[in-house]
Amino acid sequence: MNENTGHLLPIGAHALSADPRLAAAVRDFGSTYGYDYFDDETVGRTLAEHEASLRRVARGGLVWAGSLATAVGIVWLVWAASRKPVDMVVAVAPPAAVLVLALAAFVGVNLQGRRKLRHPFLEGYRHVLAAALAHGAPVTYVPAWLTGRGGAALDVAPLPSYAAPAGGPATGVQATPVAPPPKPAAVEEYERIADHGGWHDEAGGILVVAGAVGVGYAVVEDLPAAYAAVLLIALGIWTWLAGHRLGRRQKELSGEALRYLDELTSAQAAGAPVHELSPPLRKLLDTRL
Known part of the structure; x- marks a missing residue:
């Protein structure tokens, strides 16, 4: 079993x-x-x-x-x-x-x-x-x-x-007397956002570096308008924070998705038909094999 x-x-x-x-x-x-x-x-x-x-x-x-x-x-x-x-x-x-x-x-x-x-x-x-x-x-x-x-x-x-x-x-x-478990809302959300992100760190870093270069140029050249580059630093930090929140949410939902896969395993062993997994769940299953 x-x-x-x-x-x-x-x-x-x-x-x-x-x-x-x-x-x-x-x-x-x-x-x-x-x-x-x-x-x-x-x-x-x-x-x-x-x-x-x-x-x-x-x-x-x-x-x-x-x-x-x-x-x-x-x-x-x-x-x-x-x-x-x-x-x-x-x-x-x-x-x-x-x-x-x-x-x-x-x-x-x-x-x-x-x-x-x-x-x-x-x-x-x-x-x-x-x-x-x-x-x-x-x-x-x-x-x-x-x-x-x-x-x-x-x-x-x-x-x-x-x-x-x-x-x-x-x-x-x-x-069949056994039905597969219903898919929880948390698992559906995981399927929607599982492949999102992954670029926040790189984009945030580029924005912060570009902003720092701009501010440095403003100081060296005494060009007040270049201080607007500080907005790039703020945008980079915001991008980092957004990526962190997304990653934390994905980790929380992945626990729910793993529990759902465990339920599917038990249901299959009991005789329930288990239909094709979505790509995010299939990828998650691969991490457990």
Whole structure:
């Protein structure tokens, strides 16, 4: 049973079982890949284990070695070229070799990650999610790590294509005795303001510095009109204070949002369908995984 936000599943067993056609497809995937995707506890634990394994690869020694080799190779290359050697090829060959080793390290990390994403359990679970989406079942979220999504928003291991069979019983989740918890007003407010801010410190600092420069110019040049730059200092301080208030409010509301995610986890474990999370809640969930 899911007991914390970290085990909020993309879809629970009750939702997978609600549509007989989807349930049959999930059983077929389980038989093909050798796993029981109706066992929420095992699925949640196994997903967490695979995610942790991928994180170790992405933050492991090979990444650090590749990063260090890249830095050393670039600095060495610039230094060697700046000395204007007689034979440029001989001078830049050693740092170039270091950069090649760095590239090989990063390629090795990428291949390790791809290999882990092709684990039979994950292959089968991607098919389960694809089938659930095709049948209209409530998929709470598709983990970015499960599809290998990077900064370019490209999936290394995307969900496979799946077409729900025509005809048959109605798709979607059937009536369930457990309803998902209502979304509190505080959580809705968090969703509205979660992505706001982040620029107040930089903007406030620029305004204060610009104002200080203006005041300094007024003093040095004896130009009274330039004292108006003090308004920039006041505006910078106001911007800082506004950012501080927003950050404090976001922190207060994030506690409410985390409690709501805990309630969703408990409701899902009890059989309630949990529909797709909003981007701010999904991002908050990622901090708990």
